[in-house]
Amino acid sequence: MIVGRHYQNAYVTRNIDQAVAEFRERADIRLLMETEVSVTLWTPHGEGIGTQKLAFLWIGDMQIELIQPGQGDVLALYRDALPADDRLCFHHVCHRVDDWDAFLAQVDRQSYPVVLKGGTPGLLQFLYLDTRAWLGHYTEYVWMAPERWTTMGGRTA
Secondary structure, X not given: OOOXXXXXXXXXXXXXXXXXXXXXXXXXXXXXXXXEEEEEEXXXXXXXXXXXXXXXXXXXXXXXXXXXXXXXXXXXXXXXXXXXXXXXXXXXXXXXXXXXHHHHHHHHOOOOOEEEEEEEOOOEEEEEEOXXXXXXXXXXXXXXXXXXHHHXXXXXX
């Protein structure tokens, strides 16, 4: 299932600081945001708190997300994809959708399992479909309130 607007490619790494430094050397970064967050996430194996370091780099209108998973069983989706060294490893693409409820109805009618979801209702909602058998990677979908999109660096036109 592919719907919405693709705006992000995401990578996992064991060393986010090194990855950010390499992007600073090699890319025309319009905006860089770095954070460490602990969030409640749902997986088919249960709900829990996951802590991770994140960097969001905008290069033109494409966002690169860098993820360094930390503590929490719910982060296995990221940890299982890490390479043995500090290299980046491609993990997923992300598509932005306009209507979360209409999107969820589409998810219920397709065959790829939901493997991760979270967010804050009314501000930002996301979920991952396991599209690896088809595309070779996960596909994330996100809905954001317009002000959240702007705060995250997205352009409106």
